[in-house]
Amino acid sequence: MTFNFFNIFTFLHMAKQKDNPAENKKGESYLTHVAFDSVVFGFSGEKLKILVMEYHNTGLFALPGGFVGLKENLNAAVRRGLKERTGLSNIYLEQCYVFGDVKRHQPAVLRKIIKANGLAADDKHWLLDRFISVAYYALINYSKVKLQPDTLSDSCEWYDLDAVPKLMLDHNLIVQKALETLRKNLDEKLLGTNLLPLQFTMKQLQQVYEAILDEKVHRTNFQRRMLASGLLIRTEKQFLGKAHKAPYLYQFVK
Amino acid sequence: MTFNFFNIFTFLHMAKQKDNPAENKKGESYLTHVAFDSVVFGFSGEKLKILVMEYHNTGLFALPGGFVGLKENLNAAVRRGLKERTGLSNIYLEQCYVFGDVKRHQPAVLRKIIKANGLAADDKHWLLDRFISVAYYALINYSKVKLQPDTLSDSCEWYDLDAVPKLMLDHNLIVQKALETLRKNLDEKLLGTNLLPLQFTMKQLQQVYEAILDEKVHRTNFQRRMLASGLLIRTEKQFLGKAHKAPYLYQFVK
DNA sequence: ATTTTATTGTCTCAATTTGATACAATAATA
DNA sequence: TATTATTGTATCAAATTGAGACAATAAAAT
Structure with missing residues (x-):
């Protein structure tokens, strides 16, 4: 298995329980409480699409996201994530909004994902902690993308924007916000x-x-x-x- | 002294050294690695002004900012901060950008502030850690503001936008970004x-x-x-x- | 009381931009 | 050679914008 730390499952696999900073078994560490989510827009067959991940054995769908290395720029972390998922560098990328409400903290949901993958969901697992998420939207050349399915058996697929399933946490809201922002910036x-x-x-x-x-x-x-x-x-x-x-x-x- | 935890000095005073979460002596805790900064615009004498804090005995100027309570919405934290500084509620407030570059992490600067206030600047002090900062801009009715000078002797004053001093870290950049965003949104x-x-x-x-x-x-x-x-x-x-x-x-x- | 001054609110008119349509050009097919 | 399904450009009215004219007016100056 190749190391792909953009993927939350891989990350779960590698993360040790440690208060702060979160550390995986390669000794790489990430900022606690900070996450990012990307709304990746593509265009094909006259339709606008976005990338959605499906977590196996949970029925949970989510936006591709990730965490920020201790010595990594926020924007760079997002680009790294996009590279992992799509194989593309030099992607058009913009910040969109920071989602920081308390109610987006739903440890039960994360616990479900962790358990469905046979991992120990200790109550003190750092991933069960609250996260602020910085939302981005990305615009990519659909035809150039090579979606990289993940070693931990979740999928990552294109969904027509008008047929995006119910996503976990506030991710549907994030899609809404990304679309709004894109519309506002479209003429630039x-x-x-x-x-x-x-x-x-x-x-x-x-x-x-x-x-x-x-x-x-x-x-x-x-x-x-x-x-x-x-x-x-x-x-x-x-x-x-x-x-x-x-x-x-x-x-x-x- | 009244408790005013929007102020970084007060916070320094109260914060105990603890890995995560950061906790003050009232037992209130904050999200690590997450901060916010506000560019507070006011208008008077035909000029646009912003609020700038001066840290005593350091020659350091900064934007008013703060941290997010563990059980507090991000936006609410910013409003709490603005209330402390200006006395106003119901302020017009918008997110502007997230500053997340590694190079904004300059523990030496924070150490200087901590020391200038006679506090122990242990290398492991959580405030010396890296922070992602969510920048906001606020628009307020200048004449209604009662600036609240701080118990720990820093000041908070209006500066003409064209006479803002050199600010610490990337705060001048934040001002720039806030102004750009304000201009873009002005007609809404x-x-x-x-x-x-x-x-x-x-x-x-x-x-x-x-x-x-x-x-x-x-x-x-x-x-x-x-x-x-x-x-x-x-x-x-x-x-x-x-x-x-x-x-x-x-x-x-x- | 009348004139002057500084500004405000409205109007006008040309210049530009926008919305809607007409129409000629053109690859390939019938 | 005519037909079909676009594409690129032109046209013209409608709407918006830029620049200025001008009358109204509150208080001061005469």
């Missing part, structure tokens, strides 16, 4: 392009906008606005053998 | 009105905008835009004995 630097391959047609970009905003946009006005932004470079035409005019491919200016 | 629900008394003239509101954006705005177009928002109620005229037409007073719709 044509954010949506992060969800597409290097080159894309205007129609694809429009579909990304429509998926995120959950509303139709006017085609020609959208095109006018995108071109006027000066952030798109027009490259060659894309011939797909369809019986109509071939669209241009565009790419984001570097 | 006439945010600026939170910096003014219940009733205000259009000119005052304009000055708030100009102070925040650091640029002049066109008077009549500004007025048109504000009135068109439908969020302002016009009340009586304000007679200040000046040799010109008296302006109307407005207030934000509730």
Whole structure:
């Protein structure tokens, strides 16, 4: 088994019971009370999707998340986590909100996960402690992703945004907040392009906008606005053998 | 001395050395590794100001901040802190960013503060540990504030935004980020009105905008835009004995 | 009492942006 | 060669914005 400490199960496996700091068997330690969760957006088949993990034998779904190394930048920890899950570096990533309510502390839920994996759920296990979670959203090129299934048998899959299951703790709320933030920031630097391959047609970009905003946009006005932004470079035409005019491919200016 | 645990000095005083959780002599405990800092904006004399604390005998300036009780919501902790400093409840408050870089961990600075106050700065003192800080910005009615000077002799004063001294750690960066966020959000629900008394003239509101954006705005177009928002109620005229037409007073719709 | 001063509130008009539609161009197919 | 399903651009009215004109007015100056 390869070491993958982004995964909470691996982490459970390795964590020794220690008050502070939390330490795994490789001697690596993490900040207590601090966690992060990522809402990873992808775009495929005209739909917006996010990554959701399923914890085995528990029926529990959750966002991919993790913990911060004692000597690790918070943002770096999140990137490390995303790398583990998707294989991608250089992901577009933004903070979104910090969830810090007491009611999100539900040791019973964590205990269920721990037990379902045959681990000792001592009452003093540090993972049963309260955590503040820093939520991020990430925009990735769906087609480049290689989801890495986990050694401890939980899965990590794409779910259509409109078909996300009930997630543990406040994770559905986190998804909501991430989507809100994404919508608010959408026009900054044509954010949506992060969800597409290097080159894309205007129609694809429009579909990304429509998926995120959950509303139709006017085609020609959208095109006018995108071109006027000066952030798109027009490259060659894309011939797909369809019986109509071939669209241009565009790419984001570097 | 009254107990004021928003203040880091008071906290230093009361904190016993304990790994986790940190506990003061009243038996109250706080989350380790988690802190918050507030950029408190006020408006007076046509200028935007923020609250800055000065740590005595150290030459160190800092933003007001604090820690989160074990059974306390993060947002509630920040409000508690603001109440202590300003005497105000119901403050407009927003999260702004989480600062989580390793390089912000500078135990030498904290040690200096601790020593300057005649406290034991044991190497294992929990305050010398690394903290993630959740930054907030607050908008308050300057005239309503009663700054509460602290029993442990640090001060808390207003500084013009363009004359903020060098602050400890990354606090100047936090101010920058808060200002950016404020600018981005300024138009939502006439945010600026939170910096003014219940009733205000259009000119005052304009000055708030100009102070925040650091640029002049066109008077009549500004007025048109504000009135068109439908969020302002016009009340009586304000007679200040000046040799010109008296302006109307407005207030934000509730 | 009348004029002056400094500001306020409203109006106007051109410039720009936006919304909606028309229409020509064009790959591949029939 | 005509047809089909787009795509890219142009057009025009409607709405918004930028800049300035101007009348109203509260108090001071004359």
